[in-house]
Amino acid sequence: MKIIEHAPLAPHTTFKIGGPARFFCDVHSTTELIEAVAFAKEHALPIFVLGGGSNVLIADEGFPGVVLHMVIDECTWEESGEHVVVTAGAGVVWDTLVAASVARGYSGLENLSAIPGSVGASVIQNIGAYGAEVATVVESIVVYDMKREALRELTRADCAFGYRDSIWKHESGSGLIVTHVRFRLAKQGVANIAYKDLQEFFAHAGVDRPTPQEVRDAVTRVRLGKFPDLAMYGTAGSFFKHPIVSTAVTQRFLQKFPDAPAFAVGEDKVKLSAGWIIDHVLALRGVREGNVGTWEKQALVLVNYGGARAIDVLHFARMINGRVYDAAEIVFEMEVVHVPNTVERKKI
Numbered sequence: 001m002k003i004i005e006h007a008p009l010a011p012h013t014t015f016k017i018g019g020p021a022r023f024f025c026d027v028h029s030t031t032e033l034i035e036a037v038a039f040a041k042e043h044a045l046p047i048f049v050l051g052g053g054s055n056v057l058i059a060d061e062g063f064p065g066v067v068l069h070m071v072i073d074e075c076t077w078e079e080s081g082e083h084v085v086v087t088a089g090a091g092v093v094w095d096t097l098v099a100a101s102v103a104r105g106y107s108g109l110e111n112l113s114a115i116p117g118s119v120g121a122s123v124i125q126n127i128g129a130y131g132a133e134v135a136t137v138v139e140s141i142v143v144y145d146m147k148r149e150a151l152r153e154l155t156r157a158d159c160a161f162g163y164r165d166s167i168w169k170h171e172s173g174s175g176l177i178v179t180h181v182r183f184r185l186a187k188q189g190v191a192n193i194a195y196k197d198l199q200e201f202f203a204h205a206g207v208d209r210p211t212p213q214e215v216r217d218a219v220t221r222v223r224l225g226k227f228p229d230l231a232m233y234g235t236a237g238s239f240f241k242h243p244i245v246s247t248a249v250t251q252r253f254l255q256k257f258p259d260a261p262a263f264a265v266g267e268d269k270v271k272l273s274a275g276w277i278i279d280h281v282l283a284l285r286g287v288r289e290g291n292v293g294t295w296e297k298q299a300l301v302l303v304n305y306g307g308a309r310a311i312d313v314l315h316f317a318r319m320i321n322g323r324v325y326d327a328a329e330i331v332f333e334m335e336v337v338h339v340p341n342t343v344e345r346k347k348i
Contacts, residue, residue: 019062
């Protein structure tokens with residue numbers, strides 16, 4: 001195990017923003033993970049677990065503790081009747097796993113193609129796109145419990161998955177570090193193309209029953225048309241969660257904005273489109289302030305055009321939230337994880 005002092009974190013994030021870590025360690029195995037956690041405890045330092053860095057905004061001052069960069073990249077496949085169970089290390093690149101599953105003809109992950117990040121982060125965030133969520137194919141998750149100082153296996157039910165939510169977003173999940181995830185995929189699944197963009201894509205192509213590879217290709221093409229090129233711009237993708245509000249709030253909102261998309265997600269709960277609101281209510285798509293702005297093709301995506309700081313992104317996000325509240329009395333919640341330094345944490 002190699003621990004680096006004062007390691008810059010911006011190169012490890014897709015936002016290309018963030019100060020240095022007091023200590024930084026690449027974690028290649030559970031043994032190294034246990035050693036790194038012991039080091040942090042010995043020095044009474046906080047721990048932050050970093051995967052692919054695709055959904056984080058790290059403070060300009062950096063992180064004053066130990067950053068554990070998960071690079072456990074082992075992957076095994078086991079057939080189980082009509083299914084296959086793949087066990088992937090937390091550091092496996094998410095889209096590499098999706099590509100491998102599709103190449104084998106398995107279905108379950110193809111709608112989640114072209115999402116940056118790692119396997120470990122995929123379950124913490126419960127990533128979702130194009131009518132699918134990763135939670136639906138999770139069989140179990142292996143974690144290192146820092147409180148018990150032991151490995152544990154969590155069932156899907158243990159993970160308390162919700163919309164961009166899981167046990168790791170709450171106090172009950174603090175101290176649980178994902179090391180491996182087991183996914184149950186179908187050998188002969190039915191393509192999920194209920195999402196509008198996919199329906200339109202395959203209707204235009206004249207394809208009724210697309211293969212997993214065809215779905216993956218379609219999703220990748222659609223995403224490329226909406227999201228910035230990470231080689232050119234810094235971004236963490238969709239910055240805000242879609243707001244889930246009561247039917248009463250929805251009715252007031254739709255009276256003012258009758259063309260807005262709205263989807264029932266439970267009794268007295270409706271999901272509105274954050275991107276639609278930023279675009280059509282606030283007219284902020286493609287708007288830029290200094291080095292930060294909304295992407296010209298997708299208003300929900302905030303972009304670092306070069307040289308932006310975390311404080312700049314937060315200021316821009318707060319501006320959006322203020323205008324949303326003024327226009328619709330709705331508050332957006334960040335989907336991107338803000339990693340503050342100690343001083344900032346006291347202020348929030």
